[in-house]
Amino acid sequence: MIGGKVLDKRVYKNDKTKEETIFTQLDSGLKVYIIQKKGYNKKHAIFATNYGSNDNKFIPINEKEVIQVPEGIAHFLEHKLFEEPEGNIFEQFSRIGTDVNAYTTFNQTAYLFSCTDNFYDSLKLLIEFVQRPYFTDENVEKEKGIIAQEIKMYEDDPGWRVFFNTLKGMYFEHPVKIDIAGTIETIHNIDKETLYKCYNTFYNPKNMVLVLVGDISYEKAIEVIESVERKDFDSEEKIIRMYPEEKKGVLENYIEESLITSMPLFAIGFKDENINCVGEEFIKKEIETNILLDMLFGQSSEFYQELYNEGLIDGSFGGQYSGYKHYGHSIISGQSNKPEVVTDKITAYIKTLKKSGLSKEDFNRIKKKSIGSNLMGFNSVEYIANNFVNYYFLDFLFLNYLDIFEKITYEDVLSRFHMHFNGDNYVLSVVKPV
Amino acid sequence: MNALLYSDRINIGKGMNLNLIKSNKFKSNLISIYLIMPLNRKEATMNALIPLVLKRGTSKQTTKLDIERKLEELYGSNLNININKRGERHVLRFTIESPKGSFVREEDYFLEVVKFLKELIYNPYLEDGIFSHKYVEQEKEILKRAIEGKINDKRVYAVDRCIEEMCKNEKYSVYEHGYIEDLDNINKVNLYERYKTILDTSPIEIFYVGEYDDGFVGRLNDIFAVDRKDVLDIPREKIASIIQTKNMVFEEMDINQGKLVIGYRSSVAHEDPLYNPLLISNHILGGGPNGKLFRTVREKESLAYYINSRVYKYKSIMLIDAGIDSINFEKTIEIIRKEIDDMKNGDFTDEDIEISKKGLINSMKSIADSNYLIGEFFLSKVLSNDNKLLEGDIEDLLKVKRDDIINASNSLSLDTIYFLRNKKTE
Numbered sequence: 022m023i024g025g026k027v028l029d030k031r032v033y034k035n036d037k038t039k040e041e042t043i044f045t046q047l048d049s050g051l052k053v054y055i056i057q058k059k060g061y062n063k064k065h066a067i068f069a070t071n072y073g074s075n076d077n078k079f080i081p082i083n084e085k086e087v088i089q090v091p092e093g094i095a096h097f098l099e100h101k102l103f104e105e106p107e108g109n110i111f112e113q114f115s116r117i118g119t120d121v122n123a124y125t126t127f128n129q130t131a132y133l134f135s136c137t138d139n140f141y142d143s144l145k146l147l148i149e150f151v152q153r154p155y156f157t158d159e160n161v162e163k164e165k166g167i168i169a170q171e172i173k174m175y176e177d178d179p180g181w182r183v184f185f186n187t188l189k190g191m192y193f194e195h196p197v198k199i200d201i202a203g204t205i206e207t208i209h210n211i212d213k214e215t216l217y218k219c220y221n222t223f224y225n226p227k228n229m230v231l232v233l234v235g236d237i238s239y240e241k242a243i244e245v246i247e248s249v250e251r252k253d254f255d256s257e258e259k260i261i262r263m264y265p266e267e268k269k270g271v272l273e274n275y276i277e278e279s280l281i282t283s284m285p286l287f288a289i290g291f292k293d294e295n296i297n298c299v300g301e302e303f304i305k306k307e308i309e310t311n312i313l314l315d316m317l318f319g320q321s322s323e324f325y326q327e328l329y330n331e332g333l334i335d336g337s338f339g340g341q342y343s344g345y346k347h348y349g350h351s352i353i354s355g356q357s358n359k360p361e362v363v364t365d366k367i368t369a370y371i372k373t374l375k376k377s378g379l380s381k382e383d384f385n386r387i388k389k390k391s392i393g394s395n396l397m398g399f400n401s402v403e404y405i406a407n408n409f410v411n412y413y414f415l416d417f418l419f420l421n422y423l424d425i426f427e428k429i430t431y432e433d434v435l436s437r438f439h440m441h442f443n444g445d446n447y448v449l450s451v452v453k454p455v
Numbered sequence: 456m457n458a459l460l461y462s463d464r465i466n467i468g469k470g471m472n473l474n475l476i477k478s479n480k481f482k483s484n485l486i487s488i489y490l491i492m493p494l495n496r497k498e499a500t501m502n503a504l505i506p507l508v509l510k511r512g513t514s515k516q517t518t519k520l521d522i523e524r525k526l527e528e529l530y531g532s533n534l535n536i537n538i539n540k541r542g543e544r545h546v547l548r549f550t551i552e553s554p555k556g557s558f559v560r561e562e563d564y565f566l567e568v569v570k571f572l573k574e575l576i577y578n579p580y581l582e583d584g585i586f587s588h589k590y591v592e593q594e595k596e597i598l599k600r601a602i603e604g605k606i607n608d609k610r611v612y613a614v615d616r617c618i619e620e621m622c623k624n625e626k627y628s629v630y631e632h633g634y635i636e637d638l639d640n641i642n643k644v645n646l647y648e649r650y651k652t653i654l655d656t657s658p659i660e661i662f663y664v665g666e667y668d669d670g671f672v673g674r675l676n677d678i679f680a681v682d683r684k685d686v687l688d689i690p691r692e693k694i695a696s697i698i699q700t701k702n703m704v705f706e707e708m709d710i711n712q713g714k715l716v717i718g719y720r721s722s723v724a725h726e727d728p729l730y731n732p733l734l735i736s737n738h739i740l741g742g743g744p745n746g747k748l749f750r751t752v753r754e755k756e757s758l759a760y761y762i763n764s765r766v767y768k769y770k771s772i773m774l775i776d777a778g779i780d781s782i783n784f785e786k787t788i789e790i791i792r793k794e795i796d797d798m799k800n801g802d803f804t805d806e807d808i809e810i811s812k813k814g815l816i817n818s819m820k821s822i823a824d825s826n827y828l829i830g831e832f833f834l835s836k837v838l839s840n841d842n843k844l845l846e847g848d849i850e851d852l853l854k855v856k857r858d859d860i861i862n863a864s865n866s867l868s869l870d871t872i873y874f875l876r877n878k879k880t881e
Contacts, residue, residue: 037558038482038558039558058480059480060479060480061480061824062459062820062821062823062824063820063821063824109744109754111743111744111745111749112745112810114745115743115744115745115810115813115814116806116809116810116813117813118810118813118814118816118817119817120743120814120817121744135817135821136817137816137817137820137821138813138816138817138820163757164757165757166757166758167753167754167757167759167760168760170712170757170758170759170760170761170778170779170780171760173711173712173778173780174610174711174712174760174761174778176711176712177609177710177711177712178608178609179607180607281606281609281708281709281710282606282607283600283603283604283605283606283607284600284603284604319523320519320523321520321523321524321527323520326518326519326520329519330593332593332596335597335600336597356600356604386524386527386528387527389527389528389530389531390526390527390530390531391531392530392531392559393530393531393532393553393554393559394531394533396482396483396554396558396559397482397483397531397533397552397554399482400481400482400483400825400826401824401825402824455709
């Protein structure tokens with residue numbers, strides 16, 4: 022019983038991980054997940070909104086016209102929420118020994134803290150500061166210098182540049198090709214009015230989730246949240262986001278940049294054309310693709326060893342799938358003095374495998390390994406919390422992630438292989454030494 | 456034992472200890488083996504090459520492919536071999552982490568993991584009794600690339616360069632991954648000789664974090680105990696508290712953001728009662744978003760996105776680093792100097808002290824939630840001859856008084872300013 026009435030409380034258990042999650046939804050529409058980690062000193066909380074750099078075209082709440090906002094505004098807003106009328110919120114967290122931080126991705130903005138003591142006070146502060154925007158012309162201007170330094174730092178990072186150029190080359194229209202932090206020019210155009218518009222549209226509790234991991238009392242946590250959360254958000258409005266129609270194929274086949282780096286970095290991006298799915302369907306596709314990439318390009322593949330022995334690649338070589346509802350891609354990356362040769366070998370290898378098929382033995386081994394690795398992830402409260410938030414926005418309960426592995430067969434991976442690597446849907450991005 | 460963290464330390468041979476940390480909260484068992492060597496220029500490159508060659512094969516798994524597949528069969532056991540410096544010690548670490556048997560329905564397979572690790576260290580793949588020529592030559596090339604790759608992460612590069620300049624005449628300046636010019640003289644014969652010497656003479660510390668019983672401890676003992684004659688006694692680092700020469704080093708690169716690193720020396724050793732106050736002083740200054748440097752350099756002046764300060768325990772040096780525009784070099788230095796002077800003059804609040812104590816204690820308690828950090832924590836205790844429990848460390852920290860912090864701050868003197876600046880704006 023909280024606040025005089027019973028909240029709908031659900032408990033989920035998973036046999037494989039032996040983990041347990043309590044879920045509830047508050048009257049404000051906010052959903053809360055608590056994952057118990059008995060015996061842990063550390064407690065971790067993430068308060069996240071389903072709003073990231075991709076959401077740059079939308080109808081602001083209580084308005085009728087679609088607006089396009091400056092690139093980098095979701096990330097800018099993340100920085101500015103730390104500002105309070107009486108200074109920034111860091112000091113208040115520090116006073117109780119808690120580390121607070123935040124990050125912005127393509128699809129979400131997350132505010133988090135980690136502490137060993139004073140968890141409930143920290144939780145209170147987290148909800149209060151995220152729900153209390155305070156933007157002034159002056160504090161918005163001041164932030165531009167700081168973010169400009171953040172942007173410059175990334176401009177000098179060859180790994181980041183080779184990755185972003187891959188996205189730029191792969192997509193025609195989709196905003197995933199835009200830098201999360203924007204550019205020094207685009208952040209220049211950000212003002213407090215637009216920040217408030219974004220805030221009021223996307224920081225509605227119905228669009229957010231709160232995930233708590235650690236040795237935490239459900240009753241106490243809910244009591245704290247209900248005592249401080251804002252209840253004055255318009256709860257009926259639905260958020261209308263606009264995403265451009267993305268053509269099939271890739272914009273460019275080759276993209277190159279020069280930076281200070283010891284040897285060329287490369288990334289080959291394969292665009293996914295089986296998109297528009299969420300929930301278990303998405304998770305299954307994601308796991309299948311990652312198993313596939315590991316079978317093909319992982320350190321236990323003959324292909325990897327052959328290229329390694331020829332001096333074409335090193336330990337940095339590997340492939341990873343990532344995606345969201347409306348887009349997805351596999352990126353195979355590494356360092357090499359001959360990125361074009363590596364690319365040719367990869368495409369020829371894929372062609373050969375299309376005829377010869379994949380090894381069932383490899384599949385079984387990689388599946389076994391992936392289950393073990395994911396299981397060990399559950400040692401970390403941060404890992405659990407990050408994944409919970411990420412998969413919540415994809416309509417999937419992360420607690421059951423390992424169960425999906427059981428459902429994946431060799432045939433699934435084989436069919437995914439034929440669909441995903443279908444010819445010319447790739448770009449090669451190279452960062453060369455100056 | 457109801458301590459936050461407790462390690463059972465058993466001597467299993469000359470210069471060889473088994474440290475057992477009982478914990479049932481993790482989903483995995485973890486074992487880390489540390490071989491501790493002196494850090495010096497002559498052997499650094501060979502030391503750095505060894506883990507790369509060991510990863511190529513064992514007497515049973517003769518190729519890297521076999522090793523990788525073996526690990527996958529062991530439920531994705533995670534093998535990590537690396538080398539780094541801790542003060543003037545060059546430490547080679549082998550870590551393997553595996554899902555607990557109860558989660559993968561194969562109760563006792565961890566012993567197989569342990570035996571595999573032993574094999575990897577003690578029975579590397581050999582041809583005619585020495586390392587394989589092919590493996591050694593290929594890995595020399597990989598190491599060469601890694602050394603050349605120092606410039607890829609500009610922030611780390613700048614910090615390494617500052618230490619290199621600052622400690623020019625001390626062993627601590629030796630780069631942990633070695634030197635390209637030293638690679639030419641390394642071959643399968645002298646490298647294998649070096650490895651045998653390492654195994655024969657290095658102090659070895661083994662850490663196990665997980666569940667165990669007496670039977671398991673006995674097995675670990677049987678597997679790892681070896682007979683050795685002369686184990687090295689590695690001397691403690693010297694602390695140069697008197698500044699020999701004040702340095703100002705500039706380097707230019709075609710980059711967008713300049714990297715500033717300022718090195719201070721402190722005369723306070725980690726055994727000194729003023730060491731905890733030094734840690735607090737450092738935390739007040741640049742330990743996080745509430746630090747003085749963050750508040751002024753970033754929040755007030757918008758000069759940087761990141762600015763931090765850090766104490767290097769074994770050498771008693773403190774480094775401040777920030778990414779700034781080249782034109783703001785003087786301005787940033789001036790602010791940093793003023794903040795240091797404020798620390799020396801006691802210009803900080805009691806609340807600053809409380810905040811730093813809480814922040815440091817938070818990180819200390821968090822160690823217990825990571826099986827890897829637990830091993831690292833006890834290794835650091837071994838390296839510094841300190842057998843206090845984590846609780847004792849926390850108590851000592853809580854006792855620190857304002858005057859101690861002022862005294863510790865006054866032990867700091869500026870040694871080296873290193874600036875990696877932007878060619879474009881010049």
